[in-house]
Amino acid sequence: MTDLSNVSESAPSESKYVCVNCMKPVESLYTEYSKEVIRITECSKCKKIADKYIEYDTVLIFNDLFLQYSAAYRHLLLNTNFESYARIGMLFILADAYNKWILRQTHLQSARVYDLEWHFYEALIKSSLECFTYLLTSYFLSLYIIGKNSKMHPFKFFVGRSVVGFFGNIFVVFSIIWHLHEYESYRLLMKLFIFISQIQVQKTLCPSLTTTMCVIIVMISIAARVGIGFIFSYFISTFSTI
Template sequence: MWRNRYKAQNPSVSKEKEEFACVNCQAAASTTYKKYSEDVIRLTECEKCHELVDKYIEYDVVLVVIDLMLQYVQAYRHLLLNVKIERPERLFVIFWLSHAAEVWMRDKTGAQFGQVADQEWMFYRCLLLSAVEICSFVVTILLFSLWKKKETTQSTWQIIGSTLLGYYGNVAVVISFIFNLSHETSYQVVMQIFLLVSHVQVQRVLFPTVSSTDNIIVVLTAKLISTTTGSLLTAAVL
């Protein structure tokens, strides 16, 4: 059932504990729906914007994913604020391996290695490179959160988890495998833009009172630091 995807909530509880957020204006809400019977559920209306607190409650997972791919900030608010993700580290491992595999395939295409051991070393190097780049990106966002700690209500672990989920576009490596796109410049550019926009949307959710311009600058700075760190590591390893 779709209800199992969401944070546990008791419709009879008052507003003493506000743990949800409106996907339209991000105002706090005590519930996302009210249950009248086993088959009758009414979505809660936001007291601030008078829209449904979370319309995605009734959406299938596939439709939510489509809206995420279309970069709707409402979908990001739904995922990051109103959904309880079990074992988010599993998702991070998937995104990390996907990114490392794509880099490995791209490097493998550009340099023909005859030895299996050389190709295996390349993959391990790509795993290390990917981990360092992602960690550098997350650390930059954390430093920004310390500077703007009054601008967010999220905890440190929530910021880390949300930032890591911004890498979900890395699973597109499956498409690159099927159509052999890893070495194509156009594909690489599109994926980098997609990931940057995803991180900007995550930033908008984590820091709703910070201007979009500042959030974009932070993401670009984090990406620059991440890329620079990766380049330095590559030069050191090679």
């Protein structure tokens, strides 16, 4: 069973937990009668268990995230007290930078050691800029569409949890280890996986928006991310030829 220290019996007054099935707020996820006896809350709206994942092992939750189950995203992003989003965000950025670095090295016949090191730092800066551009674009687009008078998650909450949409970058590193990155079809599949993950995160954090609108926000944010990456690459190539 999952360690219930990641969830709490009752939510703070300004940020209630939600039912992972219907996204309606619930006052508590479970009631603890003793260390051995708990009763999971039943949603008064849909009459289902509000969050079944509080009893799931971490591996099972990760499996459902991999399978793109919306309920798993809602549990992780809205019903846990996980606070290390900055750390996992940096991990995803490092994975993306490593992928960029490896792909660049495959097109170079030879390179000096300090060139290899600089190329990695270059890839790391580029990945960081792309990630931050995506997060900022998605937040301010969501804020603009939802409206300042409507309920919107705080900036730190939204941006921190949005990094979960990049967790597919970890599989990109695995693909390099298994030499799957050489296949264009696999790289496209990973990009599609990350795209779907970002849509799931957007839908979870902005439930008042339609799926179509969430897809549009994600696509515009990706376009902004690609654009800043292109500008950075152009600047580096121009600077290196001077």
